[in-house]
Amino acid sequence: MSGWFSRQRSLLDFAVSSLARRKGKTLGLLAVYGLIVFVLASAMLFSHALRHEAKQVLAGTPEVLVQRLIAGRHDLIPDTHLVTIRAIRGVKSAQGRLWGYLFDPAAAANYTLMVPPVDAPAAGQAVIGAGVAAVRDAAIGDVMSFRAHDGALVSFTIQAIIEPESALVSADLFLVAEADYRRLFGIPDGRFTDIVVTVRNPREVRTVAEKIDAALPDTRIILRDEIRRTYESVFDWREGMVLLLLSGAVLAFFIFAWEKASGLSAEERREIGILKAVGWETADVIALKSLEGLVVSLAAFLLGYLLAWLHVFQWGAPLFEPVLKGWSVLYPDFRLIPHVDELQVATLFFFTVFPYTLANVVPIWRAATVDPDQVMR
Structure with missing residues (x-):
């Protein structure tokens, strides 16, 4: 078991060093990926926190x-x-x-x-x-x-x-x-x-x-339950409107993941060919490149989610506040209490991390199964 962990750690170190060699591309990838996670997470965190606040307020309304x-x-x-x-x-x-x-x-x-x-x-x-x-x-x-x-x-x-x-x-x-x-x-x-x-x-x-x-x-x-359902409907409608406006960002993300799945750059193909030439197995190459994709997607998710948390709960969500709170001359100035729905986080994680990570597998497998000499030529 210790040998397996040592092997995985070595693969992870090599994956990180490989990403560091392509610093410009990696940072650009993190910026785009993190921005998409940031806008989606901000809308979800803000709307869920507002729902929680509304439930607390409506708990004291007349029966x-x-x-x-x-x-x-x-x-x-x-x-x-x-x-x-x-x-x-x-x-x-x-x-x-x-x-x-x-x-x-x-x-x-x-x-x-x-x-x-x-x-x-x-x-x-x-x-x-x-x-x-x-x-x-x-x-x-x-x-x-x-x-x-x-x-x-x-x-x-x-x-x-x-x-x-x-x-x-x-x-x-x-x-x-x-x-x-x-x-x-x-x-x-x-x-x-x-x-x-x-x-x-x-x-x-x-x-x-x-x-x-x-x-x-x-x-x-x-009844109080009817008022609560009305507020839920209003928040659902406003959150849907925000997500509809952000659908361009979501579409861009899926295009981005599809482009990643469509093939590798010449530099990445050459690197895979060299690894195969020095004795790496196909499974090792796939594991290495999958780790690279996992590192990028996890880093982008954590960065985007952290920025979304600060944006909503520390800075007052200036990007989404007028849409999700409503428009009024007497705008209530209040700080939302941090409240996170675990299922919501898991859903966001699944639809942002897994597509990109899995998108790396197909082109890597294709390049890793080709003769190394042919790849390097």
Whole structure:
């Protein structure tokens, strides 16, 4: 066994020295190969990390969301629906929510105006997200004013700014008191944007949703699982769009591998002929050249994957951020938590390393089975 390892180590040393003799070609090969791995790995790492972040965020969303529909459009829901929902067996709690969107002409951006269920700001005060503070250059104690539904001016004093660590979900938030919210939009008492329902037994969520739908035919029931699937579909669509744009790079890689399989250069054929002339067996030559291809492909994969890791988790993925995150004036500035899917890495490894490594075998076998004198001539 030690003799076999010694032989393999010798072959590996010879393969590395052979690649070093063709330094320019090897470095160019590594650059092209590594670049292809880099763009593909960046798209996969970024989209998977975003999916993981979305799952963490959606874990805290309501189990059941009830909205009222009139003529197929979302409408305000009356508090009488709260009484009906709370009377349904299996419902733990039901609470009306007040939220909406407010356009700010000064920043040309939409804010998510919301009344928090607990610890709401005092009347005339507001708590804003880091994105709102940045786009308006606002600080604690500053005053922001908006036109109400009747044209009157409603002013808010900034009470606090939400920490930027939660910018993924709070960048555009504008939290106000219930009275200020109703004054701004002209919403009367006893009306809510939607209703959040908590179910006693998580396994009965769908059953409770069906009961609510039967008791309130004018409502639309949205489950947490449905929201999660919607986000998954959005990320799948955006990742597919990015990979479609990168299909040229993928095609170039397969052309590159095919060109490698189509034949060897005159210098490589001459080297194989010399090795055969000095007594190397065909199997040894194939093993040597396969090791060369494996060294190049592994080095390119590790280099490309490392650069993709730095690009996504250290530098913020500037190449793919606008496409996979979305477009917005209030862009959430946050650092993704490194999260890697082993199956995804294995798939990328298989489709980038194996094709190139196997592509070396056929032309090497052809050259190694020809008479050495004929090869060198």
